[in-house]
Amino acid sequence: MATLIPITDPADERLGDYVRLRDVSLRRSLEAEQGLFIAEGEKVIRRACEAGYEPRSFLLAERWIAGLRPILDRLDVPVYVVDEALAERVTGFHVHRGALASMKRATRWSMTELLDARRLVVCEDIVDHTNVGAIIRCTAALGWDGVLLAPRAADPLYRRAVKTSMGAVFFLPWARMDDWGGGLETLKRAGFTVAAMALREDAVTLDAFAADLAAEPRKVALLMGTEGGGLSSHWLAQADVVVRIPMARGIDSLNVAAAAAVACYTLRER
Amino acid sequence: MATLIPITDPADERLGDYVRLRDVSLRRSLEAEQGLFIAEGEKVIRRACEAGYEPRSFLLAERWIAGLRPILDRLDVPVYVVDEALAERVTGFHVHRGALASMKRATRWSMTELLDARRLVVCEDIVDHTNVGAIIRCTAALGWDGVLLAPRAADPLYRRAVKTSMGAVFFLPWARMDDWGGGLETLKRAGFTVAAMALREDAVTLDAFAADLAAEPRKVALLMGTEGGGLSSHWLAQADVVVRIPMARGIDSLNVAAAAAVACYTLRER
Structure with missing residues (x-):
């Protein structure tokens, strides 16, 4: 089962996958280096998991936990629980859908x-x-x-x-x-x-x-x-x-x- | 002929038409109250003028003036000339295309x-x-x-x-x-x-x-x-x-x- 980890410090290093999501050039190099991509919104996150992509972690506002519970229950990854203001400070924008996941990249077709x-x-x-x-x-x-x-x-x-x-x-x-x-x-x-x-x-x-x-x-x-x-x-x-x-x-x-x-x-x- | 007016203070009231362009609810009320809309980019501005919409003013970076010169020469409206950093502070985002115009709204069809x-x-x-x-x-x-x-x-x-x-x-x-x-x-x-x-x-x-x-x-x-x-x-x-x-x-x-x-x-x- 995924572990819920409340975070209140926007500089917390565990949030490193989620920084400055609007900064295209930063994100390009960060995501390539770390081998990750970001899925946003409950529906998209669910589809990524169904398609077999592996989550590295989640960044969720409290109110999104219930909807993703069936997925979270099957996983052993950290779930960072933050308030929306902190999510905005870290990511650089207002996360309307409140739910982000960092997923492992994979090349699936040639x-x-x-x-x-x-x-x-x-x-x-x-x-x-x-x-x-x-x-x-x-x-x-x-x-x-x-x-x-x-x-x-x-x-x-x-x-x-x-x-x-x-x-x-x-x-x-x-x-x-x-x-x-x-x-x-x-x-x-x-x-x-x-x-x-x-x-x-x-x-x-x-x-x-x-x-x-x-x-x-x-x-x-x-x-x-x-x-x-x-x-x-x-x-x-x-x-x-x-x-x-x-x-x-x-x-x-x-x-x-x-x-x-x-x-x-x-x-x-x- | 349009008047070129260099502006260096982001709080200058003459830039009021261009503030916080990403703030949808602010813009909705401001644009309705003032009867204006914003055209962005040289091509779109030119098309608005060709279609007969009247500009209230322009906000341009120096390097965009030449391209719009044929339009500016025919008009008697203020052209606020700013650097890109100031444009970003006023509008709230990086204005890739460097050219903005505030145009008078008009209802053209019923x-x-x-x-x-x-x-x-x-x-x-x-x-x-x-x-x-x-x-x-x-x-x-x-x-x-x-x-x-x-x-x-x-x-x-x-x-x-x-x-x-x-x-x-x-x-x-x-x-x-x-x-x-x-x-x-x-x-x-x-x-x-x-x-x-x-x-x-x-x-x-x-x-x-x-x-x-x-x-x-x-x-x-x-x-x-x-x-x-x-x-x-x-x-x-x-x-x-x-x-x-x-x-x-x-x-x-x-x-x-x-x-x-x-x-x-x-x-x-x-």
Whole structure:
């Protein structure tokens, strides 16, 4: 059974996993060094545990203990019990949901394992954690098989990605590509049609590509580019097909997560 | 021509429009009282001006002046020039894009004007400003005609909604419904098929509804519910049809903005 440990000193070293959660560069190095990630909110914490991730510790306000009791009872890890003001001082923000857990990182899937899939989303250098989380949530919800991330794409286990995904990052297979230059070639050799989402005039429309896939079913790897800049010319040049969602009213683009949702729905296997 | 006014005191009263931008409840009352909203980033500021919104003042770091010069030259409003540290002290966060404008609020469309539309998204009590902004951006980009907001839905002119919409809130017609109880009746009388998005077992699938609309074209008002709770039972009971996006892998839902994007794309008029 987990041990409840009241803490009243914000400088207490046992809270080291939870410091300055809004400081992205600090958290990146701290979490990589310590091999941890942060799950926030009762539902997300529960899903992480159900998916087999191991908690290192919990940081809870008193009133959240009851809801997590079934999980805490099965575990032998420290549960730091703090008031909300102290949680705010340590983490640097008001923890609305009052419940945080520090979990052990684990690499659960490899790119090689994902090559058997039929439908993959491939994120190039998407830097916003909420976009990566939202893409993983909709990829999973809409029945696609997994997500590949280029070397510089944002970390799916970063707190805000985890939260935006509502825990889908724990279940949907995803993996980091280690070779940005040659990764698409690997996908092609594995039988994928590499389709790049880009708002180019000469791109085929999403509906035309969907009709093409319905007539001749194939494996699809769908490339999504950086917020703002879109896909690199290196990746665009390698794509088998460039696909666009027609834009109305002079709007220059959809948000990348919205575009992924529309494309995943329209191109799903039926 | 706008007047450049260097300011070095964070307590300077002339910066009153820009204080504590992250304090939602303070900003709500301050912006309503003063009749203002905040536009953030050069692109969004430019779009607000192009759409005819009038600036009250600008808050700029030195290096942003050049980019906004064509706009500033046409205006007769104060431009407060500050360094980034001072901007951070006043606003309460690091202003990445260095450019803020305080703009005069204006009500540009009414619900009555929107009743001539063919395709409307109707947001019930969506509370997250980024969701409202994202919904307005995708509604506009995917060729729908406008957005209606229930009385308690988040404000499209709140800074984060404006930013997430990338300025689409300035161009796409949207209006506040003043009657939550009777609003759907007004839509029906105006000839809309009221379609509620909800993950109910007995709902028709999005594809089935799209096929139905293709066979028999109609005006559609698409109801989107609160994050978490979804649509109220009062609205669900009044819908002509309940529509769902089938979910895979036990994922319990899509984010409301992703669901709106998928539905707007699939149900658009062609």
